[in-house]
Amino acid sequence: MKLSDRITQITGGGSDGWDVFYRARRMVAEGHAVTQLTIGEHDIGTDASILDAMNRSARDGHTGYAMVPGTDLLRDTVAARVQTRTGVPTTRNNVLITPGGQAGLFAAHMAVCNPGDVGLFLDPYYATYPGTIRGTGAVARAVQTSAEDAFQPRAEQIEAKVDGAVSLLINTPNNPTGVVYSPETLQAIAELCQRRDLWLISDEVYDTQIWNGAHLSPRALPGMADRTLVVGSMSKSHAMTGSRCGWIIGPEEVISHLINLATHTTYGVPGFIQDAARFALNAGSTLEDKIAAPFRRRRARALEVLAEQNTIGLVPADGAMYLMLDIRATGLTGEGFANALLDKHAIAVMPGESFGTAAAGHVRVAMTIDDDRFETALKTICAFASEMAGQQAAE
Numbered sequence: 001m002k003l004s005d006r007i008t009q010i011t012g013g014g015s016d017g018w019d020v021f022y023r024a025r026r027m028v029a030e031g032h033a034v035t036q037l038t039i040g041e042h043d044i045g046t047d048a049s050i051l052d053a054m055n056r057s058a059r060d061g062h063t064g065y066a067m068v069p070g071t072d073l074l075r076d077t078v079a080a081r082v083q084t085r086t087g088v089p090t091t092r093n094n095v096l097i098t099p100g101g102q103a104g105l106f107a108a109h110m111a112v113c114n115p116g117d118v119g120l121f122l123d124p125y126y127a128t129y130p131g132t133i134r135g136t137g138a139v140a141r142a143v144q145t146s147a148e149d150a151f152q153p154r155a156e157q158i159e160a161k162v163d164g165a166v167s168l169l170i171n172t173p174n175n176p177t178g179v180v181y182s183p184e185t186l187q188a189i190a191e192l193c194q195r196r197d198l199w200l201i202s203d204e205v206y207d208t209q210i211w212n213g214a215h216l217s218p219r220a221l222p223g224m225a226d227r228t229l230v231v232g233s234m235s236k237s238h239a240m241t242g243s244r245c246g247w248i249i250g251p252e253e254v255i256s257h258l259i260n261l262a263t264h265t266t267y268g269v270p271g272f273i274q275d276a277a278r279f280a281l282n283a284g285s286t287l288e289d290k291i292a293a294p295f296r297r298r299r300a301r302a303l304e305v306l307a308e309q310n311t312i313g314l315v316p317a318d319g320a321m322y323l324m325l326d327i328r329a330t331g332l333t334g335e336g337f338a339n340a341l342l343d344k345h346a347i348a349v350m351p352g353e354s355f356g357t358a359a360a361g362h363v364r365v366a367m368t369i370d371d372d373r374f375e376t377a378l379k380t381i382c383a384f385a386s387e388m389a390g391q392q393a394a395e
């Protein structure tokens, strides 16, 4: 039987650079000790206080269908939080609660892309981006950013790819690069969106993980609230990846249509998860800081380790739980480096090539193991890089 083009074309074909990831998983399954620095998952579970709130809510009976747009209480909490953080007037009518940020990304593209329209995204990119856009029937078009610009996108790079585009998807703080977009970058993107009449879909799921500088939501820039859909999530800020709770913030009219989409797809998010999310958000920055603290510490250690060598370059690591290492001085590709590192030292990192083409010659290191093991692994990576560079120089 024939399947729809929409479903069969979600994954893209071509080399996706994920072989090393699956190989590391196989090695672990076969009983080998592998240091896994691959995936954006905290090494702590959801905080006990959040689990208690979840349990209380479920025991109090919030186990039936919840309101499809989200409970009024959670929508109000998210709206107040967004308004406080951005200064943009926001009410519950600007908020749809979604089963995680990923569902929000898909719904946001469903809201603005017709089949055949072009949805732009920036390379390097979070792995699901092209498939998310294609899943709506739209054409996913990558815009390359450049290592030489520290992966800050330039308006002219986007403008060169804009024909036929209705939307632009951005992500700051960024996965995979750890880069935080500067106010100048975001201002130029905002002007471009207005000039070329684009929707901006702003993935801000790492907005509480800022190590240097400040998070700026482009929805707060002049003229942008009417054309920006912000995707947020409890996953990274509150170590609630498995709870599947996120949101979209946007103009009321868009949110009302998205509620129709949710009614016909997800039918909402469980009430006890929403109550737990509300508890977590009300716990404020103390809890958020506690969850971000391990990454802040490891990033600080990483800067010290990397300062002691000169083979690996570090892309400015200003946010999120990743370091993007420039290993081009070794003469290896990201894939070649990651495979050799796995073979020789049983350390698994993600090749830059698994996030598109722009981060070729880089590897992404997730800071998601305990501090001491992380530091040891990073030192091994540095020594290995210097050995590889030495071999290349001798050839």
Ligand SMILES: Cc1ncc(COP(=O)(O)O)c(C=O)c1O
Pocket (backbone or CB within 6 Å): 040, 099, 100, 101, 102, 103, 126, 171, 174, 175, 203, 205, 232, 233, 234, 235, 236, 241, 245, 246
């Ligand atoms: C950039 C980015 N956006 C969205 C997501 C999706 O997060 P979730 O669906 O768990 O909220 C992730 C997860 O790793 C991510 O890295």
